[in-house]
Amino acid sequence: MSYDTVRDVDPAVADALVGERDRQNDTLAMIASENHVSEAVMEAQGSELTNKYAEGYPGERYYAGCEYADDVENLAIERAEELWGAEHVNVQPHSGTQANMGVYLAMLEPGDKILSLELEHGGHLSHGHPANFTGKTYEVEQYTIDPDTGYIDYDELQDLAASFDPDIIVSGYSAYPRDIEWEKIQQAADDVDAYHLADIAHITGLVAAGVHSSPVGIADFVTGSTHKTIRAGRGGIIMCDEEYADDIDAAVFPGGQGGPLMHNVAGKAVGFKEALEPEFEAYAEQVVANAKALGDQLQEHGFSLVSGGTDNHLVLVDLRDSHPDTTGKDAEEALEEVGIVLNANTVPGETRSAFNPSGIRAGTPGLTTRGFDEEACREVADLIYRVVDNYDDDDVKAEVSERVDELTDEFTLYE
Ligand SMILES: Cc1ncc(COP(=O)(O)O)c(C=O)c1O
Structure with a gap:
């Protein structure tokens, strides 16, 4: 059978595949249930x-x-x-x-x-x-x-x-x-x-x-x-x-x-x-260390974390204390604009709705796969704070977006 690439057969799907690869390369995947597998997988x-x-x-x-x-x-x-x-x-x-x-x-x-x-x-x-x-x-x-x-x-x-x-x-x-x-x-x-x-x-x-x-x-x-x-x-x-x-x-x-x-x-x-492989243990340890660093720095900026911190790969931020007028969806959308991709999430004692809840959930498995350490995760927390605190300020978002571009260029993912 002759080997035709997806591009030969179906340019529309090829465009979507390239688009998705670029999207993953150029943004920070912080949805806690996601990760980036190896080319071998x-x-x-x-x-x-x-x-x-x-x-x-x-x-x-x-x-x-x-x-x-x-x-x-x-x-x-x-x-x-x-x-x-x-x-x-x-x-x-x-x-x-x-x-x-x-x-x-x-x-x-x-x-x-x-x-x-x-x-x-x-x-x-x-x-x-x-x-x-x-x-x-x-x-x-x-x-x-x-x-x-x-x-x-x-x-x-x-x-x-x-x-x-x-x-x-x-x-x-x-x-x-x-x-x-x-x-x-x-x-x-x-x-x-x-x-x-x-x-x-x-x-x-x-x-x-x-x-x-x-x-x-x-x-x-x-x-x-x-x-x-x-x-x-x-x-x-x-x-x-x-x-x-x-x-x-x-x-x-x-x-x-x-x-x-x-x-x-x-x-x-x-x-x-x-x-x-032994490297995986180091990876998993770093995932947790990164989540702690991310959470600590978010708290430094005044965010409330559900349970006050984390033992695993994710933090759950309750926006109601620090940003009572900002919903999880407001934060999710503004962060996606700058290339930080996470999700709005309900929090215990939720007072809004499941669709537009009061929290955001952020995970470190994807960032850690691309080489982020605690210092880089603390900086990501700074960026999250700047955006959530100014979610309708286009100048702030443009500055943060530029920094996300630099980070994704520094911590490369797929060829
Ligand atoms: C606790 C838990 N169980 C099951 C699932 C379902 O996994 P899948 O999406 O592969 O069906 C998820 C997905 O996020 C989950 O968080």
Whole structure:
């Protein structure tokens, strides 16, 4: 087959691809759930494995010609087992949401009960939101963040577990800046004979590198997405003890998915190999150090951080104290204009709406991948302050934009 490039075949898509590469190169990606994978991970994800049907699992496929698919999946599994210390790993979920779906399908019946953190307090759609299949299929009760401390209200969680009697308790969050006390949640689950699903989508890389406590060996099920801090390309993963292995595998395929996205499984294998190198531990440590530096400097400028700081890769800024008339959306839009890309976020005790909330969430995985250190992150905090404090001043935004250009030129990303 002749090799035509995307540009030969489809200039419109080629333009969008180049545009996206330039956008990533020329802006600061501070959306806490994003990162930049290596060219090697992208090569694997763009490989001929996209053509291959491999329903089933290594050695037991429903299709012929799966020897290389088997190699890739076995490598991804072995590396994941080593990274997180799990007894059993399923690397086929197409995303973090589908990883969670695999656990629910394996362990729950429709109408069973989920206890999880509210979305507005940092939970995830796939933990029981009414707009998600989880909210439609299961009965859901939700715990919250203590608005005074910004920490999970573990006492409330335990009380709710006792009164609601859930079948599963979900921990692991989308916008929570603190370490998670997995044992306390496990205890609450044990007390009512419920399963415990720890969704480490955001912190997969931090857990693998040992810079965040691990729920593996504590929670019954650990799920994650593979494109965030672990930098292994888009996808999901489920970990569990051997006793649940068959149920989980059957729930992923044929329960909730057909053929695995083998090109993405290849991306996971390559990303996991990179994460097993000693440099990855240094990367993960730097992600956390950078988030602390960013948070400290934001506080120096008078911003309030939910929980007063961070233990992980993200900070959650509550704008109501420092900038009562500025919404998260105002800040997000002004920052995007200057090339700092983060997202508006609800905060515990939210008084506005989910669409136009009172906070912004900022993460350091992407900046750290491109080489930012604490000093550079403190400067980013200065830039964020200048923009949020003057969000309708075009002169300030032009100056900050120029500095962002210099920073992205200094800390290069893709060729
Ligand atoms: C805690 C948590 N779980 C699951 C997901 C879902 O991952 P995906 O977008 O891959 O479905 C996310 C995404 O940000 C998340 O934050």
